[in-house]
Amino acid sequence: MSDNTTVKYDPNLLQLTESKAEDTTISLILGLSEVVDEKQIEELKESGLQVRSVIGDIVTGQSQIKHLSKIAALEYVLKVEASREMDIDSLDNILE
C-alpha cells in the first residue's frame, strides 16, 4: 500500500482491483475534500469516471478498474469506495 493512490481505495475496492480484470466495471462512491465544481467534474470524467450523481463533496459513478489509479490520483479525491450490496432489513429471510 505504498502507492499513494491505492491508499485511497477502501479495502473492498483494493481487493477487487487485485482479483478482477482491468476492464471490470465497478460502481463507485468518491469522497472529495470539498464541494465539487464543474472543473473538477470534468477532470473526473477525463480520468475515466462516468459521473452519475454529484452530491456536495460526494460523487457516484462507475469506472473500469484500469482507470482507478488516475481517478484516485486527483488531489481532491480523498477516498474511493466500491459499491457494495445493500441487503433487505426483513427478518423473513431468516425466520419463517
Next chain:
Amino acid sequence: MRKIDPQLEFLMENEVEDTLGFADETELNRFGIEATRSKTRGKKPKVEVNVLVQYTGEPEELEKAGLIIGTIAGDVVTGKIDLNKLEKLSKMADLERIESSRSMHPELDLSVRDIRANLVHAGPPGRKGAGVIVGIVDTGCDFTHGSFRNSDGSTRILSIWDQGLSKARGENSPTGFNYGVEYSKSNIDAALRTANPFNSVRHQDLGEHGTHVAGIAAGDGSDSGRGVPANSFVGVAPEADIIVVANRSNGGEGLGTSSNTLDAVNYIFRKAAELDKAAVVNMSLGDNLGPHDGTSLLERGLDNLLGRQGRCFVKSAGNAGAARIHAQGNVVTGRTENVRFNQPSGDVWSNQIDMWYEGADRFRISIIDPSGNEVGPVNVGNVGNLTFAGGNRVRIDHRDNDAFNGDKRVFMTFSRGTASSIAAGNWQIKIRSLNSRSGGRFDAWIQRGRIVPSFLSPYQNRSMTISTPGNAREVITAANYSVSGFGAGSLASSSSRGPTRDGRAAPTLAAPGTDIMSANAGSNGDPYQSMSGTSMAAPHVTGTIALMLQKNPDRTQAQIKRCLETSAREDANTGPVPNTAWGAGKLDANEAVNCTPAVIGPIRPIRTVPASGCFRISVPRVACGTRSVVTACLPPTVITRLCPPKSRVTLCPTKSVVTICPTKSVTTICPTKSRVTLCPTRTIVGPACPTRSVVGPACPTQSIVTPNCPGGGPRESLVRCPSVVDGCPSTPGGCHTDPGGFRRTVIDPGRFRPFNGRFVGQEMSSSHENADGLTEADISALEMESYDDYDYEVESGHYEDLNDQLFAEIEESQSSVPEKGYFDYDDSWFDE
C-alpha cells in the same frame, strides 16, 4: 424466573390432564399456538408445538433436549418440539426463554391504529398524504397491485427506475444516469391497459420486499384479501404519490448497489423538485460495514441530500439486535486481548469483519483459528494475505488515518482458501496494543452473509448495531415493535440498537414491524402477506412523514425528526425514553402531525423577480378567498438577498407583502433583532453579500382587515428570498462562495417553496454562512429562532431602520427601472 410463556404452560398443564379436548390442530391454532396434533392408533395424541427459544449455548444441546431446530438467528432459535419435552428443555442452563410460535393475525390496520394514523386520516381535516411523494428504494414494487392504483385503474406510481434492467428498444435510463430503465406514469398506465403489463413495463419485484414496504407506507388496501374485504389493509399515507427505485445492480453497469442507492435517493428528490412536491424516501436496506459514526461515504452523501425543505429520508434500524455482530472492548497499552467469534459449519462463502479504533492508538492484529493456528501480526499500514495450516485464508487490511474520521481500520476477510469450508468453531482476533493513548477502544462488526459468524463474550455487545447507512447524522431510523399477539407492545429482540459509534442517539424511534400484513407482489396467491423486521417499521414512519408533509411541505428533515421525537409515546414497554433500544419511543402519527405547523398562507414562491423595481404578489383565493393587500412602491422595507444573475431582487414597500387573513388580524411586526443579507445587484452596489444586523424599533402593530375570510389563525404571505440552493450561482463573485455551506447545497435544479412565517433574513443568513461572516453559532441560533417561533408575523417593517443610504439606493434604482407586475398563484408574472 419462569422461562416458558404462559400459553405454553397452559397447554402443558392441560395436556398432562388430557383436558384439552381440541378436535384438531385448527382448534389448537385457534387457541393461539402453532401446533400439530397427531394420533397414532392406540396411542395418546401427540402434540408438537413450534417455539422460539432464546439460547446462548451450543445448538447440539438443544437437539439433544428434543428440539428439531429450524433456524438459528443469533441467540434466537426456532424449531418444533413435543409438548412433553418442553419442561426438560426449559431446564437447560443456557436457555433464557421459550415462547410459542403464535398464530399471528397480522393486520396493517392494527399497526396503523397503533400509531394513531387513523386519526390523521379521519381528521378533520383528514390527511392521507395527498400531494406528497413517497419514494421507495428497495427491491421494486408490483405496479399491478391494486394498492398502488387509482379507482379508475390507473397507477398511483409517478415513475419506476429499475436500476437492474438493461435498456431495450424504446426504453431509456433516467436523465443524468446511464443505467437501468425508467418507466413513467404514462408508460405504466399504458401497460396496465394490456393483458400482460410486464411485456411493456418489464419491472418486477421478484424479491417482494419492496412491494410490501410500499404497501405499508402508501398502499391503499383497495384489494380484498386474506378473507377480509377491501380497504382493510390500508397503508399510512394511502393517497400519496409513489416513486419506486429498484435498487439493483446488473453487473454490467458496475458491481454492488450502495452507489446506486445514492443515485436512487438523488433521483427521487430530483423528480420531486421537478414536480414541486415534497418527498420522503424509505430505505429498508442496509449492511453492517463502515465506521458507524456517519462518516461512510454513503451516509455523507445522504446527509448532503437532506437539509432542504420538503426532503426526508427514513431508514430501517436493522435486525442485528440479537445477532451478535458487534464486539466492543478496550486494550491497554502493552496488553493483548483476544476477541472470540464462533464460525458455523459449512460456510463456503467469504466473511468480513470490519474493526475501527481511535487514530491516536496503535494495534497489531493476528488471527487464531479454531485449531490454535496463529497468523500475523499485521501492523498499521500493511495488508496481510495469510494462510492457515488447514488451508483457510484471511486477508487483513490495516488502515491508518481514515480520510473522514481520522480513525484506524482493520478490515478482515475470511475465506475457505483451499479447504472445503471455513473451519467451524471459535476463532480469535488477537489485538496487541502498542499504544492506547486514546483509551484503546475498538469496535468490530460482522458483515451480513449467507452463513455468518457471531461474536462471543466478553466482547460481544448488542449496542451500536444500527445498520449502514442508518448512522448518518440526518437520517431517521426506525426500530421494530409488535402490536399483536403475545408480547404485544414489546420491542423485537432482533431490532438493532444504538447509539452510533460516535455517541449520537439512535434509533430515532420505534414503529410496528412484527407480523405486518401488507401488499404481496405477484399475481399468484393472496394480494397480501405478512413480513417482519425493521424493514416494516420504517415505512410506518415514512408514511407518517408523508402526512406531516401534506400539512406542511416546507418542513426539513431536522424539523420532522424533532416532531417525531417529541411526539413519540412512552409506555411500560419502552421504559424511560430516550434510550438506545426504542429511541424516543413509539411513533405517534397523530401527535407528530399535530406538532407540525400548518402552512401559513397559501402564497406560492416567487421564482424569478424582475431585475429591480417593485412588484406585487397576488394571493390566490385558495385559503381565505381574498386577495392580498398590495400597495404601491413605498420606501422599501423588505430586502431579499440578491444573487445576480439568476435570481434578482425583491424590493417592496412596507405593506406590499401582506397579512391577508383572517378578517381581524393584528400583526405584530418588527422583532427586536433581525439580520439582513444584502448582495450586490445593479440596484444595490456593494461587495459580496455583507451581513447587517438590524435592530428594529419598538414593535408597532398593524391591522389589516380583509373581507370574506373564513376563520382560522393569522395568515401571512411572505416573499422568500432565494437561498444558495435555489438558483444562486456558485461562481466566485456570486453569493455562494462558501464550501462550508455545502450541506445545504444540492446540485439538482432548485425550487422555491412557500415561505411561512420565517424571517427572510434568517433564511438568507443560514444559506450564506461563512460568506456572510456568520459563525456556526449565529446560524444555529437564527435557525432555532426561525423554527421555533411562528407566532409573530414579520415581513414588513422589520428592516425599517436600515440606513438611509441604502434606502436611497434602492429607491433610486426603483425609479430608474420601472418594471412592475406581480406573480399570481401559478407563478406567472403579470405586468401591472
